Amino acid sequence: MNHFKFSFSKNKIQLIKLPLIIIGIINLFIIFPSYAQSNQKTTLDSLLKVIKNDISIKDKVNTYNLIANEYIPNDSLEIIKYTEQAINLAKKNNYYEGIVSAYYLRGGFYRKVRNIELAKKNYEQALSIAVENHFEEQQGDIFYQMAGILKRETKHEQAIESYKNAIQKFQKIDNKLKMGDANYQLGVLYFGKGMYDETIKTWEEALQNKKIINDKLGIATVYNAFGVLYDRLNQYDKVLFFYQKSLEIKKEIGDLKGMAKTYNNLGKVSQDKGITLKALEYYQKSLDIKKELDDKEGMSHTYHNIALIHKAQNSYDLAMGYMQKAIEINEKLDEKGSISYLYSSLGDLYEIKQEYDTALTYYRKALKIREQLQDKSNIASSYQDFASVYLVLKKYEEAISFIKKSIDIRQKLGEQAHLAQSYLVLGSIKYQQGDYKEVIKYLNNAIELAQKAEDPVVIQESAGILALAHQKSGNYKEAYQNQLLLKQMTDSLSNDENTKRITRLESEYEFKQVEDSLQKTNILQANQLEKEEIKNRSQRNFNILISATLFIVLILAFFIYRSQQKQKNLNTQLNEQKEALSLRGKELVEVNNELSTLNEELNQTQEEIIAQRDSIESQNILLEEQHQEIKYSIRAAQTIQNAILPLEEQMKQKLNDYFLIYRPRDVVSGDFYWLGSIGKTRIIGALDCTGHGVQGAFMSMIGFTILNKIVNTNKITKPEQILERLRKEIQQALRQKQTNQNNGMDAVIVTLEELDNNQTQVTFAGAKRPLWYIKNQETEIKEVKGSRISIGINYKDDRKITSETLVLPSGSLLYFGSDGLVDQNNMKREKLGTTKLKELLSQNALLPLNEQKEAIENALDEHMKDTKQRDDILWMGIKV
The missing domain is CATH 3.60.40.10 (PPM-type phosphatase domain)
Known part of the structure; x- marks a missing residue:
């Protein structure tokens, strides 16, 4: 589950001292963002008019940069054109802040279109000038953006240093908003590296800065992040505390999208703890909001989460129903990656139900999409799915072929945890074939990788098979050691599973009570409805009689009234027609005079058109001559080019x-x-x-x-x-x-x-x-x-x-x-x-x-x- 999909404030270098019309345009963007998006062309037209006015050099540079910003990310040529004009004009007038802004805009554009090399180059040029001129805030902005690029390139140590540099620059100018943003992103990096003490420290600093400036959305986001952190640390009480704090603020500021995400997170935590009824309640609240927002993608995720609950409850048909809903949404959105994942999940369900042909059908559908997307990691997962089915069907050669393909991909990608699972499957196949030497080799690899990845399930299953393989090979000491490892893992998992099972049983009991209560209520309501139906039937008959009488009286009154109105309207129409004929006569005289004037104008226009036609014909002759010359030149160039190519x-x-x-x-x-x-x-x-x-x-x-x-x-x-x-x-x-x-x-x-x-x-x-x-x-x-x-x-x-x-x-x-x-x-x-x-x-x-x-x-x-x-x-x- 990807917890980190938060929208945070975007840092931009300020364009200073703009004329009033430009300030008005910028304020329109800030106050009415939806208006700005739907009227981008109008804003662009306004800026293009401003640039033609008699404004100062600095204002002109800033306006060039604003125009370039309007084109991001759709038109690279225009972005380069206007930032180049800004840079040249700013250089001539030693306006260094304008130069920094232009390079910074270019860096942002190239980052959006995934041209990382050019993004870095432009950010570095902006940084060099900002450092030379001691622009502290701009340096911080550039370090912040560079850190984002380094994080995407998985250069985490360099990204951490870049965020620290950004924080240092923002501290110098006491910008709490940007300090909070940078501390938050630094904490995300620490979280990804498993450095939880550093994560807590930096997020606490981010929270402190957000509270000082009363950035409620930022506060809610950090609270949500703490919920994710403590979920990782299995501190359930703290998870609920921080998610609830985040939810309260999002309700206060009306952040429906954020509320839906937090409800979803609460549902996931409750699901992991086996509190099924509570999980379904949270998921339903999340789903209701997503339906209100028409958030199709979010609805799909929630349907899938609900399906997983029903799968855990062995309600496979219900689970399949929710998965099909998720698939229908993703097909409309053309989200191929999500569709492939759902196909794979459906295959899992059919495999559990021992409907292996249907399972293989869905696994093939998933694989086909993943191959189209060139999604190597999930292609490896599909190969493992095929191997697990063929293992059950005792088609060992097919199973080995698929699992070796999976292992080959995962070794190249360095996916240690998944590689442990693949080695477990391969070891299981070799055990069924009686090749115990190979079993020992592959399952030792599985245990070693699973220990690094802290995956007790893979360790437990590997140790069990490995103990049997050593026993059959006569290696009784190793068999005993693996039995001990198996017991250790089983005890550990049993404690966790027992806690979940007790919680799940309590949840199921509550669910059953609710269901019984609903059944009793339905019986009472049915009896009450029957009594009321008898009473209502008598009342309806009486009402019909009264209504019929009134209806007949109303029809008679309507016909009398309509006859009177017709006579009245006829008299009015005759008077109006008389007046209209009189007016029409006057209008015809006026129209005749206008036609005479118009005829004179048409004669004059005809003479002008004839003159223009003659001029256009002369220009056409000249253009045709030039066109023929160009064609001749290009044909000559073709002849020359063909002549140099090999015969x-x-x-x-x-x-x-x-x-x-x-x-x-x-x-x-x-x-x-x-x-x-x-x-x-x-x-x-x-x-x-x-x-x-x-x-x-x-x-x-x-x-x-x-x-x-x-x-x-x-x-x-x-x-x-x-x-x-x-x-x-x-x-x-x-x-x-x-x-x-x-x-x-x-x-x-x-x-x-x-x-x-x-x-x-x-x-x-x-x-x-x-x-x-x-x-x-x-x-x-x-x-x-x-x-x-x-x-x-x-x-x-x-x-x-x-x-x-x-x-x-x-x-x-x-x-x-x-x-x-x-x-x-x-x-x-x-x-x-x-x-x-x-x-x-x-x-x-x-x-x-x-x-x-x-x-x-x-x-x-x-x-x-x-x-x-x-x-x-x-x-x-x-x-x-």
């Missing part, structure tokens, strides 16, 4: 069997391919330059020329050396260190050398592009990833491009190219995607390459039907 005869001679898909988005392309050879080494390149059209074509010609020089003149044949040399040459050619621009390219370089034993040595280096390959007579695609470096980008660290060498049997296939193919969208703005392309290549791997090309192009054409090509496309397939 088809050269490709066939050096590559034998290959296919090439080359589709410029415009007439000329920013993608290009290169082919050469030095001795027996054949060199092939596929490069994707910045931009497309004319800009990309110029870059491609620069790249092509430099590649010729590197390989043909300098005789360099190692792929990583070719790309490293290309990096330097591009930077020199474009003078990037002087101009500070980052135009460049992503690239693949492959060399082929035939060996004596009917094999080919393939050496690959990539700049942000991969190599895919399929071995001869196989269909499984394997991938070699390129280096995380783009040609032409300046990196602060000393990154190097590396290569990888493969030895493949003749007939193996290589695939590589630019990202234009997988990034092509359809009418629904869905990309073709890496997964779909890999499936397509795998399905057609055994076909000749010309048929593979046809299959890819057909799939691409079908995918992009009724849409425009978004980027240049280059894709190659080579049989070695």
Whole structure:
């Protein structure tokens, strides 16, 4: 359960001394946030008008920054444009606070769009200027945001230091609000690291600051956090105390969403303690509020929590009903991750009910979604689900296959606690097969990892099976030791379980009393209702008679009244028609005069239109001439670009069997391919330059020329050396260190050398592009990833491009190219995607390459039907 989904105040650098109109706009955002969201365009238009007025330099800089802030996070070009204008103007006038604000805004934008490297770069630039000018509050804001980035990158020690720096800066200016925010976030980090004493200390400091400024929402949030902490520490009384304190404040300030979350937390605690009736009560209150707020996602979570209660009570059908409600909501929200989790939970229920085919069906549904989301951790969970079912069905080979896949993923992800569970399942399978040596190995691993993760259930189950395995292997001493461990864990769990069971029995007794009371009340109500029904039936008959009489009298009166009204209305209409005819005559005279005047104006307008038409025709002739010149220039550029690309005869001679898909988005392309050879080494390149059209074509010609020089003149044949040399040459050619621009390219370089034993040595280096390959007579695609470096980008660290060498049997296939193919969208703005392309290549791997090309192009054409090509496309397939 994720307890930490709190909304806290967002720190922003202040823009100072704004003119009155800008202050008015900002106040509108603060007082009426919903108005601000629905009228963002109006606010933006107002700011764009302000910038044209005669205002001071500082006000102009601040307004540029406000305009950029309005575009976040939707329009990166506009954000860069207006912050750049703010920076340039502020630098000319030594207005350093404006420069800091602009870089800070950029950092925030890049953080929102998950471009962490650029976010850091802009925050660091802002921090450097803020430190130099002793801007304490701005330094604190930047340290706070940087800490958030470091926390996301799981660099927790660095994040802790950054929050401490933020707190120190906010203390200097005595900003209680921001001190409280930073202390709270620091406590969240300490909580995640299990440093509970430090967590308590920092949250107490946060609470103290929030109380001083009477930040009630902040106080409620910290109380809620303390509830989470003491839940972790199993101090039930304190959990209830802090959750109730948080709830009281949220009720006071009308924070319905916060109340729903706290009720949900109280329900979870009660559920964990076995107080079923109380848990259901809290969950129902949470659900009622979420329905009022139309919080579909929150309703889904609560339905699932209620389902888990019914599952624990062995009411499996009820549990399934609530899970289906949760699934229906998540399908409407398109929350695929939640749907996969619920499918997995339904599979668990069917597995408990021993309906294994249905369980496997739901596990497959969960796995399919998780594979689409590339959710590695939960894919491993699905594999373990399959293994547990196949273990029960005694299909041991299938069970082993799935659990080993699960273990492989969890080892790579470093999920120690989950890995212990997987080893337990694998040990259980090996025990059923009678392979006790393997049982001992895997279950020792399970116990070691479970002890680190403090998971007594895994330790208990592992120790029990391990004792039996040692006994059957004749290792009686080890069997005895594991029996002791089993007893120790069983006693510990029994104490906890007995406490929960007693509480649960009390809850079930209360639940039964309520149910019996309701049944008695229903019987009494039924008797009373029968008596009242007899009495009411007699009264109804009398009322019907009276009503019928009155109805007849009313109808007669209505017809008399309507006849009188008709005569009266007819007289009135005749008088009105007489007056209207008189007025109409006067109006016709006036209209005639107006038509005469209008006719004169139309004649004058016609003369103006004829003059404008002649002018437009002249402009059209000029535009057409210019258009033809541009078309001719672009066609000439296409001819030049085609002339430098390798000829088809050269490709066939050096590559034998290959296919090439080359589709410029415009007439000329920013993608290009290169082919050469030095001795027996054949060199092939596929490069994707910045931009497309004319800009990309110029870059491609620069790249092509430099590649010729590197390989043909300098005789360099190692792929990583070719790309490293290309990096330097591009930077020199474009003078990037002087101009500070980052135009460049992503690239693949492959060399082929035939060996004596009917094999080919393939050496690959990539700049942000991969190599895919399929071995001869196989269909499984394997991938070699390129280096995380783009040609032409300046990196602060000393990154190097590396290569990888493969030895493949003749007939193996290589695939590589630019990202234009997988990034092509359809009418629904869905990309073709890496997964779909890999499936397509795998399905057609055994076909000749010309048929593979046809299959890819057909799939691409079908995918992009009724849409425009978004980027240049280059894709190659080579049989070695």
